[in-house]
Amino acid sequence: MPKITFKDLSGNSKTIEIENGLSVMEGAIQNDISGIDADCGGGMACATCHVYVEEKWFDNLPKAEDAEVDMIDMAHEPKKNSRLSCQLIITDELNGLVVATPEKQS
């Protein structure tokens, strides 16, 4: 299964395995990753599963659709490499993906 690493601001990191087809957000929730709230449950309606994607991965991800970019406007401290983790669907190509969780989600 693809391995995904979550880092937080204090430098802690945790690597988990997520099944293909699930979203990075779902994997995080199932594995109790702190820093991912996902209030709306994956509906692109809350921006509380916001992550910063490591630069080298960011350009290789499928582009965010308009609704996701609009929602990222609402996130806490969005950056150029911001994504909503509910929209990142796991495939073998994402094995090794590293994302950082923001200071807070709302």
Place this chain on the structure above:
Amino acid sequence: MKKTDTIIIGAGPVGLFAVHQLGIKGLKSIVIDNLDKAGGQCIELYPDKPIYDIPAVPECTGEELTKKLLEQIKPFQTEFYLNERVEEVRQDKDNWIVKTNNNNEFLAPNIIIAGGVGSFEPRKLAVKEAEKFEDKYLFYAVKDKEKLKNKSIAIFGGGDSALDWALELSKFSNINLIHRRDEFRGAPHTLSEIKKLEKEEKISIKTPCQLESIEGDKKIKTITIKFENGNTEKIKTDIVLSFFGLIMKLGPIAEWGLNMSKKTIEVNTENFETNKKGIFAAGDICNYPGKLKLILSGFHEVALASVECFKRARPNEKYRFEFTTSSKTIQGRLGKK
């Protein structure tokens, strides 16, 4: 203090259908919601987006669903307390007393919490000075635009609210519209108006940048914004308006002594009662093995909860299951002959 059979917290689809399920059993209810209208997430997050999984309704928007539900519960003439948030829940023998931030008090044997993910509140600016100026010189909604005349106003956001207020207030104030990226999202007409006003130098647009700090002692004097390339700019500002949408906050619900897990309330699946007798939870806010956050699940949950509500509100009567199709009593309650 107002007495009723059931206090419903949350006027989303599940709260509205709870009124129906209680109503056909002859129970009165009142509904409290922090938003200014019924509909909950359906109205606030996706009024125009289609929903495809309401049984027998192949497609409808959040707004249409809300309208239909309101129509369905019209016969029960339920009182709605909108723009009010429940602050306190306390026990009084076999009843519960609910107090809102508007100092309204209600007494009932039953409470149904259909609060979604909590109450909607504006998403606040993260800079530390923001709190000090809030409601005086920094606002998350415009209540009185008279106070915003002949000022230097910084508006943050890239969506409809930010654009509409930039247009409106530019008639009599100096506007800086600030957004984290170059693209704005709004009605085509609004966007072209904004472009026009920018050319006429009535609105100045600053992108891509974000708020770095707010300066000032008692009043706001200036704000500092930081561009993507690292440059900063100080802008003379009297008023800051921020439109970053709404977030959902669980709020005081967490302090009512209910068994919670991950911001949701644990219930049993027989009657959707919580660990407190007479307090029920339904819809997105409740949690049980296999829970799905679907509107249709919420409808089922309140149907079952309403049976237990009946038993608690009418302890001397026997609950009798009836179909709406054949029950003269129910049809009478619905105003049908």
